[in-house]
Structures are given as structure tokens and as C-alpha cells.
Amino acid sequence: MVDLLSAAAATGATPPFWIQILPFVGMGLIFWFLIIRPQMKRQKEHQEKIGGLKKGDKVVTAGGLVGKIVKVDEHYADVELAQGVKVKAVKSTIGDIIPPGGAAAND
Template identity: 40%
Template sequence: MDAMFISPAYAQTVGAGAESGAGGLIGMFAPLALVFVAFYFLVLRPQAKRQKEFQARVESVKKGDTVVTAGGIVARVTRVEDKHVEVEIAPNTRVRVVKSTLAEVTSLNAKPAND
């Protein structure tokens, strides 16, 4: 007896929703996919490129370069080893630093901004 009280319009919309479910699902995820693509090209890819360039600079550090450690110490490179760098942080004060803790590498040829 309850089946007689269901309106025909409601019954038609339920059937139509089941048929267009796949199209609706694709339409729902398309903007999300576009956001991920934009995020990759605008954030992840440039960051990976900068990281790769920085790693190349750290690996190619040489005697005479000025470096900044992760702790904020500015020093001049006096000797380079495989995984360590000996730096001079003050006159006649040398310490060994792990290469991976270098935060910035400035070449010997680079001029300071205030000169």
C-alpha cells in the first residue's frame, strides 16, 4: 500500500542518478586532479629543482668558499673531504663540519653586496 504513495517524479530521479553516476564521479574528481597537477608544477617541481642545484653546490664546495652552517655560523672553507669540510670560523680557529649541515655556499668569486 505504501508503494502507491511514491510520486512518479521521485522514482524517475532515482533511476536517472544511477545511470549518470560514472559521469558525475569523473566530474567530481576532475577539479581535484587539476589542483594536484597545478600543485606539482607550481610547488613540487621547482622545489625539487632548487634542492638538486643546492646539493650540487654543496658537493662542489672547494677551498676558499664561504659557507653558512645550519647553526648560522659563517665560515671560510680550508679543507674538503668526502663527507666533512674543515672551516675557519675565526682567525686560527678551525672546525670540521659535516657537509650535509651546510645551509649556504658562496663562491670565492662572488662579491658582497656592499662593496
């Protein structure tokens, strides 16, 4: 019986290293194409939107406030929420730009 176990152990060689690492490489590729790459694409599109902000654009902030851009500089945008109510927002916190003709909550 002992001879059979030692003979089975001697013939069962371990697979090469590249075959052992193949499942991890496969999981990495799956994560890249299903999670990381789409997120990078959305982030790039958002940066392009924010870079194109101009006076008069209607926007929605990440906090859900809807307003119109009054002034834009490098890092900040002045947003008019209502007549006479202006706030200064960090440009990166602007969630979306409402296209012309889009309905806003307070119009």
C-alpha cells in the same frame, strides 16, 4: 509525488568514473607544479653548490655561522670561523657559498 521522486532519481545517472576523478588529478597537477617541482629544483641546485665546494670558499652554514673552507672531503668540510677556530661541518648543512667580494659579518 512518489512517482515524481522515483522518476527524477531514475534520470539522474552518475557521471563516468574519469569525470569523477578529474578534480583529484587536477589538484595533483597543481601540487606538482606549485610545490614539489620548485622544491626539487632548489634541492638539485643546492647539491650542485655543495659538490663544488673547494678550499678557500667562504660559506654560511645552516646554523648561520660564517667561515672559510679549510679542507673538504666526501661528507665533511672543515670550516675556519675565526683565526685558529676550526669546526668540522657536514657538507649538506652548508647553506650557501658567499661569492668573492661579498661582505661577511666577521671581516
